[in-house]
Amino acid sequence: MKAVALRGAFDSMVIDMPAAPLPRGSYGTFGYSEEEIEREAIRLQVAIKQPMRWSIEICRSLAPITMEINRLKEEKGVFLIAHSYQTPDITYGVADSVADSYALSKEARDAPEQTILFSSVRFMAETAKIVSPHKTVLHPSPDAGCSLSDGISAQDIRDLKMRNPGVPVVCYINTSAAVKAECDVCVTSSNYLRICERLPGDRLIFVPDRFMGSHLQEHLRGKKEVLVYDGECEVHAEFTGKKIRRWKSSMREHGIDLMVLSHPECGADVLEESDIVGSSEVLKDEAIRLASEGKKDIMLITECGTADRVLAETEEQLNLIGACVMCRHMKTTGLEDILQALRDPTPEQVIDLDPVIIERASRSLDEMFRLAE
Ligand code: 13P
Ligand code: SF4
Secondary structure, eight states: OOOBOOTTOOTTSOBOOOOOOOOSSOOOOTTOOHHHHHHHHHHHHHHHOOTTTSOHHHHHHHHHHHHHHHHHHHHHTEEEEEETTSOHHHHTTTOSEEEOHHHHHHHHHHOSSSEEEEESOHHHHHHHHHHOTTSEEEOSOTTOOOTTGGGOOHHHHHHHHHHSTTOOEEEESSSOHHHHHHOSEEEOTTTHHHHHHHSSSSEEEEESBHHHHHHHHHHTTTTOEEEEOOBOOTTGGGOOHHHHHHHHHHHHHTTOOOEEEEOTTSOHHHHHTOSEEOOHHHHHHHHHHHHHTTOOEEEEESBHHHHHHHHHHOOSOOEEOSOOBOOTTGGGOOHHHHHHHHHSOOGGGBOOOOHHHHHHHHHHHHHHHHHHO
């Protein structure tokens, strides 16, 4: 991985981000003229706002495929949603909407288009199908999993329920449709504290993220007992409180008061060092707000896509300090996978779920929408 200094970052303090991807194949021009390609390349570069990593040459090579995807979307009436952790050529080149998992599940449900293309990992595309079963949901990279959702099965939930009869089971959205079908309510990083607080009774089971489970235990101490499963996000588990303390103290030596923003999939020691904790969307919005208030030295403790979004969506010259971690699952999807799914999807690229699973899983998602609002 090549370390790349972001706009305004100190030379010795770089964000460890991969260089922008060069196209995996030769796409050709799809019949677009040189002028059209040039116009699209400039649009991409201006939207992404990282001219060092996303050079005009790279944007020029991507321009025909982003134009072709946007044309096909229009022709076929497809709504393309992308999670924040997708690469900027997707989020700023072809997506109609980019957000966190809660907002995107609502958008998938409410979109008038009859076809949704979800550029993200599998559990998010499955969620889109559960909330809008009559729509066609395309998922360009069928192998894009997630260490949380792949680490727990429907049978694990049935076993937990057997051992703890009558205790409500709360699942994080990072779970398969089959797991959601066994649970009482689903939650996301933007609402798990609030929803669990609102559940009746004095006990609950939280699956599968052990870190979010421990934050819940702390939050509900003295009010509810929280039984926690043992999963973790392989990306957010990389961060430690010790590393952040080291960054903070070295910044302090330079007279810099570092603002630390972290995702709740991180451990408690990380959250203790954080000024703000929130979903990927909240972290992006808060970083932009802090920068506009003059607090420009910011550390984003989450997947690298959030830094890409912050850089694209602010005019402020902020210093993103420290290192992000890349999710190999989220980064599986490329523009060529999206093009393939739009043109002629393989059976694996079309989300197909058992109607009984959809019916049962939709109850836990409906309950989330009811309790979150
Ligand atoms: P958000 O809902 O915060 O976007 O989180 C999804 C996710 O997978 C984070 O790792
Ligand atoms: Fe799963 Fe973590 Fe990747 Fe999110 S960042 S998709 S939780 S592995």
